[in-house]
Amino acid sequence: MTAHQHTPQHDHPAEHLSPTEYWEQRYSGREPIWSGKVNETMASVVRDFAPGASLDLGCGEGGDVLWLAEQGWQAHGLDISATAVGRAREAAAARGLGSATFTATDLSAWEPEPRSADLVTASFFQSTVALDRTAILRRAASALRPGGHLVVTSHAAPSSWAPDHPARMVSIDEELEQLARPVEDWTVVTAEERPRPALDPEGHAGEHLDAVLVLRRREAAGARVSA
Numbered sequence: 754m755t756a757h758q759h760t761p762q763h764d765h766p767a768e769h770l771s772p773t774e775y776w777e778q779r780y781s782g783r784e785p786i787w788s789g790k791v792n793e794t795m796a797s798v799v800r801d802f803a804p805g806a807s808l809d810l811g812c813g814e815g816g817d818v819l820w821l822a823e824q825g826w827q828a829h830g831l832d833i834s835a836t837a838v839g840r841a842r843e844a845a846a847a848r849g850l851g852s853a854t855f856t857a858t859d860l861s862a863w864e865p866e867p868r869s870a871d872l873v874t875a876s877f878f879q880s881t882v883a884l885d886r887t888a889i890l891r892r893a894a895s896a897l898r899p900g901g902h903l904v905v906t907s908h909a910a911p912s913s914w915a916p917d918h919p920a921r922m923v924s925i926d927e928e929l930e931q932l933a934r935p936v937e938d939w940t941v942v943t944a945e946e947r948p949r950p951a952l953d954p955e956g957h958a959g960e961h962l963d964a965v966l967v968l969r970r971r972e973a974a975g976a977r978v979s980a
């Protein structure tokens with residue numbers, strides 16, 4: 754993942770575990786599993802946007818939400834793991850970031866407030882166990898106000914040194930096909946696969962491949978009809 758200092762070991766999925774149990778187990782150690790830093794790909798896109806209300810899907814321990822709050826966003830993160838969200842809340846409190854808030858919830862059963870967001874982000878919102886990713890991303894995107902942005906960064910391929918990745922990879926063509934719909938509702942700002950330099954576990958140079966999708970919501974369908 755972007756800006757993560759270490760690559761966590763991926764366990765084989767325990768198929769008998771529910772998504773909540775699986776992710777709780779991943780976060781159950783005493784140490785954080787991510788670096789706590791913002792994902793640079795997301796940051797490089799969002800840096801130029803005027804701050805407003807943001808939602809981060811699968812926020813983990815909150816690195817992206819904390820950064821957004823520091824940039825002036827009313828930043829809300831959601832994640833299925835209560836442990837991860839607890840760590841994110843502690844980090845926000847330690848940094849005095851009252852505008853970084855979090856909810857522990859399974860996003861499969863979550864409905865956003867209509868027109869409540871100027872930005873929806875999802876960084877590596879991919880899972881080894883069941884995840885209705887497209888439906889969740891589309892539902893969240895529907896909460897964007899006209900002019901708001903959806904910024905999705907995903908693993909498009911396993912890391913260069915790894916034979917495979919336990920989570921399902923997504924190509925940028927797939928992202929476009931599934932998320933930029935209906936086409937008249939969205940302006941495609943960025944749709945590309947970007948290599949990202951990284952070190953393998955032995956410290957040798959390698960790379961990740963990220964799919965980066967940035968969509969801007971056009972004016973509301975109702976407004977178009979009445980115009």
Ligand SMILES: C[S@@+](CC[C@H](N)C(=O)[O-])C[C@H]1O[C@@H](n2cnc3c(N)ncnc32)[C@H](O)[C@@H]1O
Nearest residue numbers: 776787811812813832833834859860861876877
């Ligand atoms: C690969 S991690 C990415 C975490 C964070 N965005 C980052 O870049 O560090 C995927 C995250 O999605 C969360 N997640 C998986 N399924 C979920 C669901 N159904 N609802 C909410 N969060 C979920 C996991 O708990 C995990 O924190």
